[in-house]
Amino acid sequence: MINIFEVNETNKMIEQENLDVRTITMGISLLDCIDSSLPELKRKIYEKITRKAENLVETGEKISMEYGIPIVNKRISVTPAALIGGAACRSIADFASLAKVLDDAARQVGVNFIGGYSALVSKGMTPADEMLIRSIPQALASTERVCSSVNVGSTRTGIDMDAIKLMGEVILETAKATREQDSLGCAKLVVFCNAPDDNPFMAGAFHGVTEGDCVINVGVSGPGVVKKALESVRGADFETLCEMIKRTAFKVTRVGQLVAQEASKRLEVPFGIVDLSLAPTPAVGDSVAEILQEIGLERTGAPGTTAALALLNDQVKKGGVMASTAVGGLSGAFIPVSEDQGMIDAVTAGALTLEKLEAMTCVCSVGLDMIAIPGDTKASTISGIIADEAAIGMVNQKTTAVRLIPVIGKTVGDTVEFGGLLGHAPIISVNPFSCDAFVERGGRIPAPVHSFKN
Amino acid sequence: MKKTIITVVGNDTVGIIARVCTYLAENNINILDISQTIVQGYFNMMMVADTSKSEKDHGTLARELQDIGDQIGVVIHCQHEDIFNRMHRI
Numbered sequence: 001m002i003n004i005f006e007v008n009e010t011n012k013m014i015e016q017e018n019l020d021v022r023t024i025t026m027g028i029s030l031l032d033c034i035d036s037s038l039p040e041l042k043r044k045i046y047e048k049i050t051r052k053a054e055n056l057v058e059t060g061e062k063i064s065m066e067y068g069i070p071i072v073n074k075r076i077s078v079t080p081a082a083l084i085g086g087a088a089c090r091s092i093a094d095f096a097s098l099a100k101v102l103d104d105a106a107r108q109v110g111v112n113f114i115g116g117y118s119a120l121v122s123k124g125m126t127p128a129d130e131m132l133i134r135s136i137p138q139a140l141a142s143t144e145r146v147c148s149s150v151n152v153g154s155t156r157t158g159i160d161m162d163a164i165k166l167m168g169e170v171i172l173e174t175a176k177a178t179r180e181q182d183s184l185g186c187a188k189l190v191v192f193c194n195a196p197d198d199n200p201f202m203a204g205a206f207h208g209v210t211e212g213d214c215v216i217n218v219g220v221s222g223p224g225v226v227k228k229a230l231e232s233v234r235g236a237d238f239e240t241l242c243e244m245i246k247r248t249a250f251k252v253t254r255v256g257q258l259v260a261q262e263a264s265k266r267l268e269v270p271f272g273i274v275d276l277s278l279a280p281t282p283a284v285g286d287s288v289a290e291i292l293q294e295i296g297l298e299r300t301g302a303p304g305t306t307a308a309l310a311l312l313n314d315q316v317k318k319g320g321v322m323a324s325t326a327v328g329g330l331s332g333a334f335i336p337v338s339e340d341q342g343m344i345d346a347v348t349a350g351a352l353t354l355e356k357l358e359a360m361t362c363v364c365s366v367g368l369d370m371i372a373i374p375g376d377t378k379a380s381t382i383s384g385i386i387a388d389e390a391a392i393g394m395v396n397q398k399t400t401a402v403r404l405i406p407v408i409g410k411t412v413g414d415t416v417e418f419g420g421l422l423g424h425a426p427i428i429s430v431n432p433f434s435c436d437a438f439v440e441r442g443g444r445i446p447a448p449v450h451s452f453k454n
Numbered sequence: 455m456k457k458t459i460i461t462v463v464g465n466d467t468v469g470i471i472a473r474v475c476t477y478l479a480e481n482n483i484n485i486l487d488i489s490q491t492i493v494q495g496y497f498n499m500m501m502v503a504d505t506s507k508s509e510k511d512h513g514t515l516a517r518e519l520q521d522i523g524d525q526i527g528v529v530i531h532c533q534h535e536d537i538f539n540r541m542h543r544i
Contacts, residue, residue, distance in 0.1 A: 002535060004489045004500040006542040007461055011531060065513045068533035254540040 014069060018224035018286040019252060021259045022279050023073040024060050025200035027207035027215040027272060028052050030079040030116075038088040042101045045084070049076060049105035049114075052214050052269075057110040059266050063259055071259065072421075076106060077205035077217075078116035086128035092135040099139035099146045106145040113188075115205035117148040120195070123157040123444070125166075133163070136170050140185035141177035147188045147203035151195040153390040155397045158447040159193065164390065165439050167191050168383030172406055175375065179408040182416045186405040187338075187370065191386050193393030193400050198273050199329040204366075204401055215272035216264045217329065220256030221279040222248075224286045226316075230294040241295065242315045249276065249319030257324045275329030276320030277365060278312075280340035282423035288312075288333050289342025300342060301352030309333060310363035330399060332365030338405075338418060338425035339370055347426050354385075354428050362392050367400040372416045372425040375408035382406065384435035387445075395448050457486065457535040458505045458512070460519065464528025466497040473526055474501075477519065482507045497528065502535070 013019035033044035057074045064071040078084075081098055089095045099117050106114040117139055119129040136148050150167060153159035171186055178185030190204040197208020200217035207215070229248040233240050256274045264271035280288045289300040295308045313332045321327050335357065337343045346352035354371065361367040367389050373382075386402045393400030407416045410427055417424045462474060471490070478485060478501075487502040505515060516532040523530035 001487070001502070002459065002538040002542060004491065004498065007459055007500050007538055008463075008498070010538055010541050011461060011463075062513065065516055066534045067537040068516075068531050069537060251541045255537060258536060258540045 011068070013222070013225045017222070017228045018281070018283060019222045019255070020070040020072050021218060021256055022221040023075050023200050023219040024056070024071055024259065024263050025075045025077055025205055025217045025219065026053050026056050026267070026269065027077045027198065027211055027217060029207055029211060029213045030084045031209070034084055034087055036087045038094055038097070041085070041088045042098065045098070045101050046105050049078065049102070050108050053109040053111065055267060059263060063262050063266070067258070069255060069259065073112055075111050075200070075202060075205065076109070076114045077200070077207045078102065078114065079207050079209060080116055080118035080120055082119035082126070082129045082132040083209065085132065086126065089128065089131060092131055092138065095132050095135035096138040096142060099135075099143050103143035103146050111145070113145050113147050113202045115147040115149065115202050116207060117146050118150060118206045120151045121160050121163045122151050122154040122193075124160060125163055130166070133166055133170055136189060137173040137177040137185065140174050140188055147205065149190040149192055149195065149204045149206060151192040152386065153193040153394050155194060155394050155450065156447055159387065159390045159394055159445040161387065161439070161445055162442050164383050164386050165380075165442065167386055168379035168381070168439065171382050171404060172379045175406045175408050182410075182418065183375070183405050183407045184418055187403065187418055187422050189403065191402045193390035194398060196329055196399055200275050201277065201279065201330060203403065211272070212270060214269045216260060216267060216269050217272040217275065218256050218260035218263070219275040219277060219279065219329065220252055221277065222252040223278045223280050223288050223291055225252055226278065227285065227287070227291045227294050230291065238311070242311060245312060245315035246319035249316045250323045253320040253323035271326070273326045273328030274320070274324040276316055276324070276327055276331040277329070278316055278333045280334060280336065281421055282339055282341055284341055287340045287342035288335055289340050289346055293342065299349055299351035300346040301356050305356065306359050306363055309335070309360050313364040330365040334366050334369065335360055335364060336370035337428070338372065338423040339421060340423070344423070344425060347428055354430060358388060358392070361389060361400055362396060365399060367393070368402045368404060370403055370405070370422065370425065372405045372407050372427045373430050374411040374427055375406050376411065377406045377430050378434070380434070380436045380439040381430060383439045385430075387439070391445070397450070456506065458503045459533050459535050459538060460501040460503055461531045462497065462499040462523070462528050464497055464523070466492055466495065467526065470497060470526060470528060471499065473522060474519070474530065477522055478503060481510060481515065
């Protein structure tokens, strides 16, 4: 029988340490909606999403109430729109109108984000892929809940530099198209290398083509719980530290697994994966940076940061894998700057730079995430940053991503406010030297050799 | 039978258990186990209850218990036992 101390421990995690289930994301395949008639395609998409996800939000809220655990977001991911719209869309405006349908369907079922306005172009772009990518600024400026992602490289295919060059321009255009909201559109746009098919976290979620018709994926969180647990092992050696992270991650993930199974059962949709990510929010005490500081750094960005993050990421996985039947998605520690108060403070104090963040992305999930850069940054510079990040992902056989926000009209020293879970951020400085000639080359960086592993 | 865990935490005062138990009795909820401690002046109680015979759904019970908690100045949670079993038992 459960005792009062165990009950109190769980409830303390929920009430004081921000333990929550970050998202229940329903993945919906739209492959069976494909049609050469645009109006028919739109009708089928709207009908399928609103039918499949009709009870998603209500079910999430019921589970939350019964177990007393907050489920912060209920979301939907769909098959990459470039694949779905290819047969029907003849222009950029046609594609943007698909985004509108996704937005309407999301609003109808009450989810706050729908991901999958995406293209997978790691080896090359079809005309439909390119058209979708070019439509992203218009799509994100004219919708509220749609999230977009583009996969520009993978370990097996290499890096599509043409797509990266285009994405530099598209990010800048998206920033301009949403300049009235501090370029918020870019917060809903991710560029990936090795994008996972089953990621439940926005803005990069999409329902991969290898997935089934409909699936429930759950993203857990809990940086605050890990931070609090580590306070009890201050000064202890690394073995003790790692053991504590592992144990805590195990407990957090067990809750995620419970919620995932319940949601899957009640919605009669197969369970996909639990994503074991430590996802921070701007709330005080819900920060990955604070964990790194608890491990022993004065500020995130100090020497030792990459090592501390590497061990944190690995222990979270080790603890979480044992607690779940299937693990997937991104699974690791997120380091979004604007969504983590400790990261924001570190940037403001001058401890954390873009270059150090890049190093950190070599050892943890995601990549350069929610970083506000000056609005006058050149498109080619953004492309260069994406290429660097994609190269890290390609060579290290891991997912990396870039979600940069060039804030139009703002520069280093200014701050930008996105609101809600997206938080706020100081504008970070970007290396001023040019990579124009590098980006202009065009073509593809070949896949790396991975056979000489001895 | 699905068990429900009801926890009450707050400043100690006269009649907390009476108030909660009256509500549970009125709603046909059987109490299977009670444990209670006072930690640094704070009242801390956990009940294991069987809500299967209650006509109200879990959401209503949780909300009404929360309201009672507000009236007597304590925090009352009503949660399915599985969240604790999952976290603390392998």
